[in-house]
Amino acid sequence: MILSNTIFGTSGIRRVFSNYSNEDVMLTPQMALEVGLALGTYLKGDATVVIAKDIRTSALPIEYAFISGLVSTGCDVKTLGIVATPTLAMSLSYLRADCGVVITASHNTPEYIGLKFWNPSGMGYLPDQEEQIERIYNEKSFIKIEWDQVGSVSHVNDINDIHISDITRRIKFDGSKLKVVVDPGNGASCDVVPKLLDEYDVNVMTINAQMDGKFPGRHSEPNKENLIQLSNILNFSKQKDIGIALDGDADRVIFLDENGEIVDPIRLLALLAIDYLKRYKENIPKEKLKVSTAVNSSSLLQDALAPYGCEVIYTEVGDIKVAQALKEPGGFLGGETSGTYIWPRTHLGPDSIATIAKVLRMIAESGKTLRELLKDIPIYPYYSTN
Structure with missing residues (x-):
């Protein structure tokens, strides 16, 4: 009898690191x-997988082990090194990848590490995709290949420049x-965000801008x-x-106005x-003409956008759920x-x-x-239930 083991959470696999x-x-x-073997089996051993990692100290052994599993199913791997999660998502269509993987624990504390999988569209893997990988992992039903079918590994050097060029x-x-203070939090965006702002001739001051997996x-x-x-x-x-602040893998960004006050992300979304x-x-x-957001958002988005004939779609919490709504039924922005x-x-x-x-x-x-741009966007109370 094979015991079922739930390895995926709400945002991929995320756990405390241990060497054994x-x-x-x-x-x-x-x-x-073994997760690499499971993903490669799910992809039938015939896929190009792009892998990025954040600055966490444990990302290195996890990356090497995961790649070993993938290429042992016949998949080819392209590594990006330490880059922000948005850069990985952008790169998938550019590199014609079948799948993307970020080795990160996002905003969690340094002892955590994780794996999150991405579709070619840049949307994270859906629950049914994760369930199939989880079943393969639990059953250890990995595909077998011969010695001359092992996949290849190559490195892509200029993906940050490509992302910046796409944006500019x-x-x-x-x-x-403009005079901007950027706080990347010692994370994966330490290089790409200041470099982007330099392209716009922004006057930039940085703090906590040296990559360090101990934060x-x-x-x-x-x-x-x-x-x-x-x-x-x-x-x-x-x-x-x-002021601009990001988390470890830069999938989150928080803005502060000129008085140092944090701007409510839903007001900014509006x-x-x-x-x-x-x-x-x-x-x-x-x-x-739709914007999608999670159900824990306030109703200010609906009230602010109603005069523009824009509908708000409310989803379950999580960027994947928000992205699903943008894909079907459709929309132009989510947050x-x-x-x-x-x-x-x-x-x-x-x-x-x-x-x-x-x-x-x-x-x-x-x-x-x-602050002046936001003056017509209402301020609604928000109570966190975390």
Whole structure:
């Protein structure tokens, strides 16, 4: 009798790292090897898989073990190294991949590590896909190959530049008058976000901008408790326009206004949706005039967008659920209270990096501060149940 073991949670596989364990309560290299075999079997050993990782110290052994499992089923692997999750999501269509994998525990504390799988569209794997991989893993029903059928591994060097080029081609503005403080939290976005802002001639100050898997600057989750330093810089300097903070893999981004106050992500989602509608509404099919968000969002989004004829679709919590709604029935923007934003015209994964460009464009073009841009977006009380 084969005992069923649930390895997937709400956002892929995420556990405390251990170099060895007899049980699957922790994520070990042995488990990563067998998950790689299971994914490769699910893909029938005939697929190109793109793999990225964040800066966590345990990402290295998990990556090597996982790749060993994948190539042992015949799959070919392209590695990106340490890059942000949005960059991985963007890369899948560019690299013509069949699947993407991020080795990350997102905003969790440093002892955690995880694996999250992505479809070519940039949307995370759906529950039924994870269930099939989980069944293969539990049954150990891995495909067998011969010695001359082992897959290949190659490295892609310039994917950050490609992501930046894709964003600057679509989103254009002069950022030379903007003064921005960026806090990547020692995470995977330490390189790509300042480099993107340099392309726009933005005046950038960074803190916690050295990649370090121990997160010495602050805890990875960009919440009020962890952003006191950034808030104080904005509040006391009076010469900065906006603060930007990201989590370890940069699927989340939090904005602070010129007074150092955190902007409610749902208020910002409403502002971004209104800006998008003003720019492109005539080109959006009526059936796509929708924004998706999770049920734990406040009703302000619905109230703010109703005058624009825009419907709000409420989903279960999680970026994958929000992305599903954007795919079917359809929509032009999605987001959550955690600070994830999804732009389906490019891909169906959270893209904090493109969102940063869109927010700064609004400020640069209007000549207004973020606080001034938000003045017509209502403030509704929000109570967390975590």
